[in-house]
Amino acid sequence: MKRFLQHHELARDSRFIRQNAITDAMAQLPDDVDTVVQAFENLDPLIAAGVKGGPLEPLYEAYGPGFGLTILNEPLRPDEPFSELRLRVRMHGIFMGELQALEGAGRTLWDFPDAPWEFKMNMARQCWDEARHVQIFEKLLDHCGGQVGEFPENTFLFEAACADDPVLRVAGVNRALEGLACDVFRDMINYAEKKGDEVMRQAVDYVLADELTHVRFGSEWVREFTRDDPQRFEAAKAFQRQVDKRFSVGGTRSGRTDAVIPIAVQDRREAGFSAEEIEELYEISAEGPSRATLRKAAEILRQRHLARRAGESAA
Amino acid sequence: MSARRYPGISPDERTGFTPYSAFDVPQDLREFGGRYDVEAMARRVRNFRYAEEWSMMTMAGWIATVPEVPVKTGLGKIVWEAAQAADALGKRLPELRAGRNLQVASESPNQGFADFVHAVAAPEEPEETIEKIAGMFGVLKPHLLAVYEENARHTDQITDAPTIELLEDIARRTRRHIAWGEEVLDHLCDTDAKRERRRRREAELRALLAQSGGVTGEGA
Numbered sequence: 001m002k003r004f005l006q007h008h009e010l011a012r013d014s015r016f017i018r019q020n021a022i023t024d025a026m027a028q029l030p031d032d033v034d035t036v037v038q039a040f041e042n043l044d045p046l047i048a049a050g051v052k053g054g055p056l057e058p059l060y061e062a063y064g065p066g067f068g069l070t071i072l073n074e075p076l077r078p079d080e081p082f083s084e085l086r087l088r089v090r091m092h093g094i095f096m097g098e099l100q101a102l103e104g105a106g107r108t109l110w111d112f113p114d115a116p117w118e119f120k121m122n123m124a125r126q127c128w129d130e131a132r133h134v135q136i137f138e139k140l141l142d143h144c145g146g147q148v149g150e151f152p153e154n155t156f157l158f159e160a161a162c163a164d165d166p167v168l169r170v171a172g173v174n175r176a177l178e179g180l181a182c183d184v185f186r187d188m189i190n191y192a193e194k195k196g197d198e199v200m201r202q203a204v205d206y207v208l209a210d211e212l213t214h215v216r217f218g219s220e221w222v223r224e225f226t227r228d229d230p231q232r233f234e235a236a237k238a239f240q241r242q243v244d245k246r247f248s249v250g251g252t253r254s255g256r257t258d259a260v261i262p263i264a265v266q267d268r269r270e271a272g273f274s275a276e277e278i279e280e281l282y283e284i285s286a287e288g289p290s291r292a293t294l295r296k297a298a299e300i301l302r303q304r305h306l307a308r309r310a311g312e313s314a315a
Numbered sequence: 316m317s318a319r320r321y322p323g324i325s326p327d328e329r330t331g332f333t334p335y336s337a338f339d340v341p342q343d344l345r346e347f348g349g350r351y352d353v354e355a356m357a358r359r360v361r362n363f364r365y366a367e368e369w370s371m372m373t374m375a376g377w378i379a380t381v382p383e384v385p386v387k388t389g390l391g392k393i394v395w396e397a398a399q400a401a402d403a404l405g406k407r408l409p410e411l412r413a414g415r416n417l418q419v420a421s422e423s424p425n426q427g428f429a430d431f432v433h434a435v436a437a438p439e440e441p442e443e444t445i446e447k448i449a450g451m452f453g454v455l456k457p458h459l460l461a462v463y464e465e466n467a468r469h470t471d472q473i474t475d476a477p478t479i480e481l482l483e484d485i486a487r488r489t490r491r492h493i494a495w496g497e498e499v500l501d502h503l504c505d506t507d508a509k510r511e512r513r514r515r516r517e518a519e520l521r522a523l524l525a526q527s528g529g530v531t532g533e534g535a
C-alpha cells in the first residue's frame with residue numbers, strides 16, 4: 001500500500017457526492033458586500049446544478065445561490081424557518097468531518113512507521129474515537145431525520161491531514177481542526193439545550209470530551225516534535241494559522257460578538273490553548289466578512305435570484 | 316504464656332502454625348517445565364509485537380481506502396486494540412530482560428515473515444476490500460491466535476504466568492476480530508466470483524506464511 005494519499009483518493013460508497021469549490025470560495029472572501037455577491041453569482045451555475053433534485057433545492061429556490069450564507073451565517077434556532085434542514089446540513093458536515101478525521105488519523109499511522117511509539121498510540125486511540133464519532137453522528141443524523149450522503153462532502157479537513165511532516169498534521173488536524181470542533185460542538189450542545197433534545201446534548205457532550213483529548217495530543221506532540229527546532233515550530237504554527245483561517249469560513253466561526261459559532265474559550269483553555277493562542281485565533285478569524293456584510297450580500301443575491309425567476313416565468 | 320507468633324533462631328523458637336506449600340491452598344497442580352526459556356520467550360514477544368504493530372498500521376492505512384463505512388469504523392476500533400496489544404507486549408520485554416526501548420521492541424523473525432506482512436498490506440484500491448479483509452482476518456490473525464494459544468499452553472505455567480495472562484487477553488480480542496472479519500467477508504462475498512477471490516487470496520497468503528515459518532519463524 002502506498003504512502004501519502006491525496007484527498008481525491010478517499011474511498012466512498014455510491015451515496016456520497018463531493019463538492020469543494022463553494023467552501024474554498026467562502027474561505028477566501030473579504031469583508032466586502034460586492035465581492036461576496038460577485039463570488040456567489042459566479043458560482044451560481046455550479047450551485048444550481050449541485051442542489052437540483054436534492055434536499056437543498058427548496059433553500060436555493062427561496063434564497064438563490066447565497067443560501068449557503070444563510071445556512072452558515074445565521075445561528076441555529078429551533079423556531080426559525082428551515083431550522084430542521086439547516087441542522088441536518090450541519091450534522092452531515094460534522095459526520096463527514098469525523099469520517100475524514102478517522103481516515104486522517106489512520107493515514108498518519110501508516111505514513112510515518114518510524115514515528116515515536118507513544119505518538120502511534122495516541123493516533124491509534126484517535127482512530128477508535130473518530131470511528132465512534134462517525135457512528136454517533138450517523139445515529140444523530142438519523143435522529144434529526146437526515147441520512148448519509150444527502151448533502152455534498154467537501155474534503156478540506158482531510159487536506160489538512162496530507163502534510164508530509166507529522167508535526168504539521170497534528171498542528172493542522174489536532175490543534176486547528178479539533179479546536180474548531182470544540183467551538184462547533186459547544187454550539188451544538190447549546191442548540192440541543194434550547195431545543196430540549198437530551199439525546200443530542202448528551203451525545204455531543206461526550207464527543208466534545210474526546211475532542212479536548214485530541215487537542216491535548218496535538219499540543220503535546222507539537223511541543224515534542226519541535227523541541228530544539230525553532231524553524232520546525234514556526235512552520236507548525238504557520239500551518240495551524242493557515243488551517244484556522246480556512247476553517248473560520250469567512251468569519252462564521254470567530255470571536256466577534258456577532259459570530260454564528262463563537263470560539264469556545266473555556267473548552268480550549270481546558271484543552272491546553274494558551275491565552276496568547278486564543279487571542280491570535282480571534283485575530284485570524286476576524287479577517288473574514290462580518291455577519292452584516294454576509295447578510296447584506298445574501299439579501300442582494302436573494303432578490304436577484306427571485307427577479308431572474310420572475311423574468312423566466314414572464315418569458 | 317501464649318504460643319510464638321514469629322520464629323526465632325533455635326528449633327524451640329518455631330511457631331506452632333501448620334505448614335503449607337505455596338501451592339496447597341487453593342490446590343495448584345501446575346508443574347515446572349515450559350518449552351521456552353527467558354531469552355526464547357523475549358524473542359517471541361518481540362516477534363508478536365512486530366505482527367501486532369504492523370497489523371495495526373496496515374489496518375489504519377486501509378481505513379481511507381475502503382468505501383464501506385462500517386468497515387472503516389470497525390477497523391478504527393481494531394486498530395486501537397492492536398496498538399494496545401503491541402504496547403502490552405512491549406511492556407513485557409523489560410520484564411524478560413530484553414530492554415526498555417519500545418522503538419526497537421518489534422522484530423520480524425526473518426525476511427520471509429516481513430515479506431508476508433507486506434503482502435498482507437499490499438491491497439490499496441477501493442475495489443479490494445475482500446482482499447484486505449481476507450488477508451488480515453482470514454490468514455494473519457487466525458495464525459496469530461493459534462500461535463498465542465500454543466505459546467500460552469506450552470510456556471512455563473508458573474514462572475511465565477505474566478506472559479500467559481497477556482497472551483490470553485490478546486487472544487480473547489483477536490478471536491473477536493476474526494469473528495468480525497468473517498462477518499464482513501460473508502456479507503461482501505455474495506457471489507461465487509467474490510467467494511473465489513477470497514479463497515484465492517487466502518490460499519496465496521497461506522503459502523507465503525508457511526514459507527516464512529510464521530510469526531516465530533519456527534513453523535506455521
